[in-house]
Amino acid sequence: MSSSRAMIEVEGLGKSYWVGGERLVDHMGMHALIESALSAPVRWLGQNFMRRAQTSRFPMTEGHMKWALRDISFEVCEGEVLGVVGHNGAGKSVLLKLLSQITRPSEGRARIYGRVGSMLEAGTGFHGELTGRENIRLAGAILGMSRAQIADRLDEIVAFSEVEEYIDTPIKRYSSGMIMRLGFSVAAHLDTDIMLIDEVLAVGDQRFKRRCIEKMRSVATSGKTVVFVGHDLQVLERISDRAILIRQGRMQMEGAPGDVVAEHVRWADGRQLDD
């Protein structure tokens, strides 16, 4: 049973942000401090005599803690593909950011046994003044490829991106589609034990998008451990071995991809009826 070794262990992971207003005076800056002091009498009047005023012109600046993600626990075993389902703003991206160490959690913990590669956003690290080729080297290094790996895969990356003709042109002359294709191509050629993939990375026109999804599928089936955040439920159902459903930052369900997707769709339909 060595293949069922856990590569990712997540226990009670949570991330909170401070929203609306400022927590500490020293976070406000002088402007806000003066403005808030000057507007205090008006706010006081508004609060006491004109109910409306406080919500429009001078909103109360008291913020509150908001959990973007809370009580998330799961494991991903070696070679397994875990699909993550949820609406926009449900906390899927926060989860990927936590697992890729971009931001730290507020509670709970995660353990990761292996090198992590992130395919989160296309074009990370690109610089407009540099050529396509220079940008591949730059972004590749930042994403975690060694110089030898980049040299090995350069031709493959260029070929996949379909920008061969312009590869020695500064990318500020590229169309946005070309930049996104190049960006996807670099990220897709990462080779780590664990891959975090966000489906929004699949970019470009319909044809290239299909190729992106195809590429993600081949990464997912190549024996790597994958966390896959999906929006296209059909794709997600096909790729994943198991899935979790996140709703408003909480884990709602864990199970077979088909069941999780069905539950997600049922809930979404129900919400539409309510509207």
Added chain:
Amino acid sequence: MKSEVQGVRQSGRWPVEIRPPSGWPRLDLPSVWRRIDIVYILGLRDIKVRYKQSFAGITWAVIQPLITMFVFTAVFDGVVKVPTGGSPYPLFALAALVPWTYFVHSITKATTCLIVDQDLIRRVYFPRLILPISAVSGGIVDFLIAFSLLLIVMPIYGVGPSLAILLIPAFFLFSLMTALTLGLWLSAINVRYRDVNNAIPFFTQILMFASPVAYPSSVVPAQWQWAYALNPMATVIDGFRWALLDGQPAPGPSSLVSIAVVTVGLVGGLYFFRWQEDRFADVV
């Protein structure tokens, strides 16, 4: 593949623990070292980008100290008559302007590095210390070019290098450390308070008057030399002058003050940066 995974895991590198920030931050310099090629590639990026679509290109590395040298010579030699201890004033100024230009360029870059590369901070993980380190390293090329200029100008004034020139790398390294120290503190503060951005040009200008760039450090009274050396660049510039020019005094015992300031500042800066680092992606 699997054995490699096991092997590294046994060496204590894995698992990666992801938990809330708590307690004293860990420096974890080996993790910076493992990704050191990013320092190189970001440094290369900055050099390339700076001189793209530029007519004078890399000669800018020479133009800046050279023009400043002319201006300083006109003002501090032509008008004010600053004593130089026997050295020709243009050379006396240039020996200071070369490390000074590097230093100003480096702290300016280091201070803004987290803002300039905030996209990276929000989108991909690597040890954030890489960014200020890369910012102060990128100027090495410019420094070397400007230093060659110095070596060309020296014989024009009949000054030949002595053995002391071998100590130049040490003095340069010290200016790099000084720039990194300031960069660590200021870049981390800059993430939250962009005031630092506005203060930097002003700050470097004032610091120049507090450094022996246009005048010799010997004009400072002996009993105040230790206070003067609280500015490590005073020691760097004295070192450059001593190593390159004839008859310039060697940095005195007050340079120990400079070394202490940089050591304490650098270690403190590393911890401060690591402590703040967890919030960069959320705040920047």
